Amino acid sequence: GNSVTQMEGPVTLSEEAFLTINCTYTATGYPSLFWYVQYPGEGLQLLLKATKADDKGSNKGFEATYRKETTSFHLEKGSVQVSDSAVYFCALSNNQGGKLIFGQGTELSVKP
Amino acid sequence: ETGVTQTPRHLVMGMTNKKSLKCEQHLGHNAMYWYKQSAKKPLELMFVYSLEERVENNSVPSRFSPECPNSSHLFLHLHTLQPEDSALYLCASSQDSGVSSTDTQYFGPGTRLTVL
Numbered sequence: 001g002n003s004v005t006q007m008e009g010p011v012t013l014s015e016e017a018f019l020t021i022n023c024t025y026t027a028t029g030y031p032s033l034f035w036y037v038q039y040p041g042e043g044l045q046l047l048l049k050a051t052k053a054d055d056k057g058s059n060k061g062f063e064a065t066y067r068k069e070t071t072s073f074h075l076e077k078g079s080v081q082v083s084d085s086a087v088y089f090c091a092l093s094n095n096q097g098g099k100l101i102f103g104q105g106t107e108l109s110v111k112p
Numbered sequence: 113e114t115g116v117t118q119t120p121r122h123l124v125m126g127m128t129n130k131k132s133l134k135c136e137q138h139l140g141h142n143a144m145y146w147y148k149q150s151a152k153k154p155l156e157l158m159f160v161y162s163l164e165e166r167v168e169n170n171s172v173p174s175r176f177s178p179e180c181p182n183s184s185h186l187f188l189h190l191h192t193l194q195p196e197d198s199a200l201y202l203c204a205s206s207q208d209s210g211v212s213s214t215d216t217q218y219f220g221p222g223t224r225l226t227v228l
Contacts, residue, residue: 044219102155
């Protein structure tokens, strides 16, 4: 079946530190991969996505590359800000009527 | 602004109450979704509607009853809920939900539900 596994949080970083949040998936075929972000008290917002192998999604300084050989879609940012504090969700969609399969979420806390 | 609105943002209800959650999307999408987000658990898909027809029901108890009167509006009617139903209920929409669809889903801000 389809599944997504994320690194457990919380992740605590100082401002301007480098961020990596690991995400691996299990799926047949060629799923689309997504990162969503949830700021405190809000719903989920699409951060970036990639629809085929070797695609790189990017937005707001965040990047993730679709690696089929390692079934991974790790999220990275070179220099985090306090405003990046949120919960990050990795997800996949795999020809199942638009159904999104989410990871459990990783909480990021950035300290000044 | 994501184009998907939900009301109310917060709701407290007793176990014998009947209430409804409302979702509206202004994106011209054909598919709408209800998700449940509980603490320390992954998001759970509850229902999927495509062109106002229910296409997915993920073994959700009958005390949750969805309604989709048109492609822009989605309701979740609540009746005789349990305290364990307390959660954030998120609505989302996408252009399509066909079998081969991998369309991006756009989420509303959610309704924080507390069942006493």
